[in-house]
Amino acid sequence: MLKDFRTFIARGNVLDLAVGVIIGGAFATITKSLTDDIIMPVVGAIFGGFDFSSYFVKLGPVPATYAGNPDSYAQLKAAGVPLFGYGEFVTVVINFLILAFIVFLLVRAVNRVIAAAEREKAAGVAEPAADPAEVVLLREIRDELKNRPVAGTTPPSI
Template sequence: MAKKGFIAEFKEFIARGNVMDLAVGVIIGGAFQSIVNSLVNDMIMPVISLLTGGVNFSNWVIRIGSGENDTIKYGNFITAVINFLLMALVIFCFVKVMNNLASRTEKLLKKEEEAPAAPATKICPYCMSEIPIAATRCAYCTSELPAEDTDKEE
């Protein structure tokens, strides 16, 4: 088994469809992130701040030294966790709505596909035998069929 060169492996990796899908997903995710960040920071966090009496989590720190950078900023971590949970909730709701729409569309398409087909046969009114829908004379009893029966398909 011959070894592939690094460049050949890289080309094969890039040429796969799922890599391109992933790249598109990352780009769209980055754009969507700014929308979700705005929703969280500009709309939801002010409400949470109002409910908590104006507490700003980002100011919560533990000093571990005398310098300005000698702090553990656990308030920023709490804010990041809240942002993540809210972002995950918004994305979950968005995906749920999109899946619901896709499911409804699929059901509508399925109903259209399952529509009953036009009958291909009919019953001879004289001998009660099954004959083709376009027949003008019964193949079994040779009776001439009424003209109104042949107009049904038109």
């Protein structure tokens, strides 16, 4: 069983998938930072606030024992207050769209490189041009001279 597992792991597809997941996780972190730290502050400034992800609507009462900030989405959520966090949802959707667009650009670039390589390969596989008549004639003369007996020797037997 261990041998089968080792064979399974050693396959290229499994290793490619593992690399893809690791790079995807790191790439998602970069995209999240791009969204949270660069894009959403600009969007928040356009819509009247700097922290767009903190836009929410309270769906239930705040507990009487709650001592935190009544305008803090994170604190109210941690206290168990039912909230409709539309700002966080919009942030996640924008993050997804950015990630999907960047992946689209990467796939498009890879497809172009592969297509160019295939075109180059197809052009390189083309049949070589026919030899000129002079070259063919010279080869025939060479081959005929090889088969002629040299003076003073016996001809080869067939």
